[in-house]
Amino acid sequence: MAELARVVALRKVDDVLADVTATAKELIPGVDLAGVLLVGKANSFETLAPTSELMFRLDELQIRFGEGPCLEAALDEIVVRIDDFRDEPRFPNYAPEVVKLGVRSALSFKLYTADRTAGALNLFGYEPKLWDSEAESIGMILAAHAAAAILASREGEQLQSALSTRDRIGQAKGIIMERFKIDDVRAFAMLRQLSQDTNTKLTDVAQRVIDTRGE
Structure with a gap:
């Protein structure tokens, strides 16, 4: 965590975000996929630092249906936790599609990005009911690092x-x-x-x- 904090202002934003998503897989048991989703105006979106190509598909489906844990965290909630997509009434369109892809659980954290762009750090697992309060705490710290990197990059631009x-x-x-x-x-x-x-x-x-x- 300390190392991530030191490099936020010294490295390119893409490199910092890649470290954040890789660290999420390393520190939080059960994280199989990780990435950052940025959502702009008119349904524009960008998937950053994915640890797997599957992250692009998971984000694309959320934008198409206008629902999902990443969108909810980016736009509304601070933390969104899904124990099992097979029993998830909040996202009736998105959840069945995710299950088809073999994904069962998710944990998403709001990124406090500026201007008109919302964002979330998103973690997915192939098994259900994986994460506890400690996982959420680590995820929130990592999300803070990701947000700091994005804000530093925007200020530089x-x-x-x-x-x-x-x-x-x-x-x-x-x-x-x-x-x-x-x-x-x-x-x-x-x-x-x-x-x-x-x-x-x-x-x-x-x-x-x-x-x-x-x-």
Whole structure:
């Protein structure tokens, strides 16, 4: 656990999540499959760090039916536990399909991800009634590591985007200053006015100025 905490900020998010799902199989008896499901708008979803190709199928079925432990954990509950899919009334469409795939039990943990994306760490077993409160405690800690890695990655992406935006606006200001022999305050005012007049994002206006600087 301590090692996972140390590497969250130092490694790529995919590598950290792969460690989380592998560690879940190692530390929690009975975990045969593990993965992370991220759910976005309009039924968009992504399966990350699966320990088996079967995880893709399990997640796909949940999105298709709009039900399942991973979705419920991602969108509503903190922990969702399934002792036996053969006797699970909460998911009448999903459960029978999972049983056909040989999966009997599940344990899903909410990931506290930001913005408009929900997520869950999902563990599945081929045998029924596998997990106790200790398994849930370990799973919640691992879910916290997964969420931290995802949030760190998103913050890094946002920082890079902000730096790129600032750079583009700076380049556009320089071009306008040279072209019209004005100072940077006036150049920025012209960019902003053009953005408002054309109902175009300031960054898009700046990019247009850069693209047409030779014209």
